[in-house]
Amino acid sequence: MRKRLGFVFWLAVVYLVVLALAAVFADVLPIKDPAETFPGTSKQGPSLSHWFGNDGVGRDVFSRVIYGAQVSLVISTVGTVLALIIGGLLGMVSGYYGSRVDRWLTATLNASLVIPPLILFLALVLFLDSEAKRRIFILVFTFVLLSIAPIARVVRAATLSWAGQDFVLAARTLGARDGRVLFREILPNVAPSFVSYSLIIMAGLIVVEGSVAFLGLSVPPPTPTWGDMINKGRTNLDVAAHISLMPAIVMFVTVLALNFVGDKLQQYFEPRESVL
Amino acid sequence: MKQAVRDQLGRIVAAALLATIVWAWIWRPPFSWTFGVLVVIGTVGAGIADGRYALRRIASVIPVLVGVSFVVFALMASLPGDPAINILGPAATADQIAIVRTELGLDEPFFNRYGNWLGGVLTGDLGTSIVLREDVADGISRSMTPTLQIMAYSVVLALGFAIPLGIWAGYRQGTKTDGTINNVMLGFLATPNFVLAVMLVLFFAIGGLSVAGNEIGFRALPAARYVPLGEDVVLHFKHMLLPSLALAMGQAAVFMRLLRSDMIATLRLPFIDLARSKGLPTRRILWRHALRPSSFTLLTVVGLTVGLLIGGALIIEFIFTIPGVGAYIFLGVTQRDFIAVQGGVLVISTLYIVVLTMSDFLYLALDPRLRGREVGARA
Numbered sequence: 001m002r003k004r005l006g007f008v009f010w011l012a013v014v015y016l017v018v019l020a021l022a023a024v025f026a027d028v029l030p031i032k033d034p035a036e037t038f039p040g041t042s043k044q045g046p047s048l049s050h051w052f053g054n055d056g057v058g059r060d061v062f063s064r065v066i067y068g069a070q071v072s073l074v075i076s077t078v079g080t081v082l083a084l085i086i087g088g089l090l091g092m093v094s095g096y097y098g099s100r101v102d103r104w105l106t107a108t109l110n111a112s113l114v115i116p117p118l119i120l121f122l123a124l125v126l127f128l129d130s131e132a133k134r135r136i137f138i139l140v141f142t143f144v145l146l147s148i149a150p151i152a153r154v155v156r157a158a159t160l161s162w163a164g165q166d167f168v169l170a171a172r173t174l175g176a177r178d179g180r181v182l183f184r185e186i187l188p189n190v191a192p193s194f195v196s197y198s199l200i201i202m203a204g205l206i207v208v209e210g211s212v213a214f215l216g217l218s219v220p221p222p223t224p225t226w227g228d229m230i231n232k233g234r235t236n237l238d239v240a241a242h243i244s245l246m247p248a249i250v251m252f253v254t255v256l257a258l259n260f261v262g263d264k265l266q267q268y269f270e271p272r273e274s275v276l
Numbered sequence: 277m278k279q280a281v282r283d284q285l286g287r288i289v290a291a292a293l294l295a296t297i298v299w300a301w302i303w304r305p306p307f308s309w310t311f312g313v314l315v316v317i318g319t320v321g322a323g324i325a326d327g328r329y330a331l332r333r334i335a336s337v338i339p340v341l342v343g344v345s346f347v348v349f350a351l352m353a354s355l356p357g358d359p360a361i362n363i364l365g366p367a368a369t370a371d372q373i374a375i376v377r378t379e380l381g382l383d384e385p386f387f388n389r390y391g392n393w394l395g396g397v398l399t400g401d402l403g404t405s406i407v408l409r410e411d412v413a414d415g416i417s418r419s420m421t422p423t424l425q426i427m428a429y430s431v432v433l434a435l436g437f438a439i440p441l442g443i444w445a446g447y448r449q450g451t452k453t454d455g456t457i458n459n460v461m462l463g464f465l466a467t468p469n470f471v472l473a474v475m476l477v478l479f480f481a482i483g484g485l486s487v488a489g490n491e492i493g494f495r496a497l498p499a500a501r502y503v504p505l506g507e508d509v510v511l512h513f514k515h516m517l518l519p520s521l522a523l524a525m526g527q528a529a530v531f532m533r534l535l536r537s538d539m540i541a542t543l544r545l546p547f548i549d550l551a552r553s554k555g556l557p558t559r560r561i562l563w564r565h566a567l568r569p570s571s572f573t574l575l576t577v578v579g580l581t582v583g584l585l586i587g588g589a590l591i592i593e594f595i596f597t598i599p600g601v602g603a604y605i606f607l608g609v610t611q612r613d614f615i616a617v618q619g620g621v622l623v624i625s626t627l628y629i630v631v632l633t634m635s636d637f638l639y640l641a642l643d644p645r646l647r648g649r650e651v652g653a654r655a
Binding site for chain 2: 110116119120122123124125203207210211214215217227230234237238241244245248251252255256259260
């Protein structure tokens with residue numbers, strides 16, 4: 001029986017791809033300059049020339065949302081990929097070797113979960129200075145730190161269930177080294193579960209980045225970020241709600257789409273496990 | 277006698293918890309007292325239920341606490357820049373800097389400083405805030421009340437949404453109703469709490485969007501500010517409703533999904549068929565028979581989400597200008613007041629660890645099925 005992913009799934013995928021492409025090619029696309037203030041358009045609602053309207057000082061909200069996607073997507077993607085490599089490796093080693101290694105790794109990972117993420121983040125923000133490049137580096141570093149433990153747990157659980165399978169035993173009986181067993185036998189089977197989980201982690205990171213930007217601690221202006229746009233728009237919420245509303249909607253749809261695609265992929269890959 | 281206590285342990289512990297809450301509500305003792313009493317109840321309860329497990333668990337919590345304190349201290353100690361210059365400002369003379377450095381004990385070796393600090397922490401001394409010139413422990417315990425209120429209200433609200441919806445969706449599994457509830461809750465799960473907070477303010481506090489001259493929204497609730505419970509009860513809840521809702525809905529979605537899947541599993545069990553064949557009304561079967569055995573995962577996760585709620589409370593406090601712990605730490609961060617931040621992070625992490633341990637303990641005391649075997653909500 002073939003499972004179908006459904007229309008909404010592909011809609012979400014198309015949305016994410018379009019958003020990513022728009023963010024990557026923002027400089028060559030025929031959109032307005034995000035820093036340019038258009039005279040006389042302050043707080044104007046959506047119109048044909050400015051699709052998402054203009055913000056408090058007359059900048060084009062649409063192009064700022066697109067440029068804001070750059071920050072969100074770059075930070076969350078890099079964070080997720082790094083966390084996936086480190087967390088995945090830790091999880092696989094922990095699940096495969098078991099016993100003492102497992103106990104130490106699990107204890108360390110659990111201990112790292114006891115500092116609430118945003119609080120840890122704030123503590124690290126003390127290291128920030130206003131230089132944008134260094135800030136991105138610290139943001140990514142923190143995001144990796146935050147997502148290693150959850151990823152490692154999921155991968156560990158998946159590895160545990162595969163490490164006991166007959167084909168792993170067969171490979172070991174044939175004299176395969178641990179490295180080979182881990183990467184050639186177990187990794188291909190574990191991969192689907194952590195790829196789909198990583199999308200959900202990525203959605204989480206977009207939210208954290210948004211929260212941090214909302215508090216004014218992410219990449220400093222003039223670089224537009226979604227969280228900062230939503231926060232700045234609050235002062236005009238009663239007269240020009242679209243300034244906050246537009247980036248908020250885009251962020252909501254992005255997070256929803258990532259969660260949805262991740263969920264669906266997880267369901268899609270599941271039956272393969274039960275066949276074995 | 278002892279056996280009798282063990283048999284009724286769940287009820288006794290539940291009654292003790294309830295009594296503590298009522299006591300705290302009426303007499304308003306300092307936060308640390310209430311918390312201490314709750315910890316004692318949990319520990320004693322778990323000790324009676326399974327003494328060896330309780331001891332082992334406590335033994336494993338202590339190194340984690342020490343580790344966290346070390347990480348927090350090391351992090352703050354490795355901050356770039358001289359804290360003495362931060363305090364005095366760039367115009368300070370070398371003599372002044374030397375005096376402040378001695379006062380803060382900055383000239384001593386790292387481990388001595390850590391030892392001194394930890395000694396102070398154990399006796400309730402978190403140091404003096406650099407910017408506010410105030411005892412950090414006092415500042416934190418003052419800010420604790422609003423934060424705990426928001427967290428408590430939002431857990432209650434989240435459960436208030438999640439329990440009926442979870443039961444209903446589980447009962448009507450696979451139908452359109454189930455699908456609708458699931459999709460709506462998925463939407464809330466994807467809404468960052470600060471976005472939800474801004475939306476709530478927009479639609480319930482300042483009149484919403486105006487389309488062709490008509491307002492789509494209300495002006496029923498205040499948009500910000502904190503009113504203490506002791507000052508005016510009605511106003512207090514009016515001001516707390518939007519912040520708590522903003523924090524609650526994401527949690528409600530998580531809780532509802534958990535309860536739904538556990539309900540589906542429970543409703544397949546034979547005792548439900550029995551209840552049905554006795555002719556009991558559906559409502560009674562769902563609420564009295566199926567809910568209790570389905571709610572244990574939910575309870576564990578409620579304990580686990582405390583950490584998330586603290587992070588979320590921070591941003592909610594920022595939006596609604598509520599003087600809570602999150603706001604305290606945030607102020608410390610923006611003003612580079614590392615003593616305040618250090619104290620705040622330590623207190624919150626410690627609370628989180630203790631709450632997690634307590635939720636495991638209570639779980640053990642409340643559910644007789646778990647006694648004598650390895651439990652661990654975090655395993």
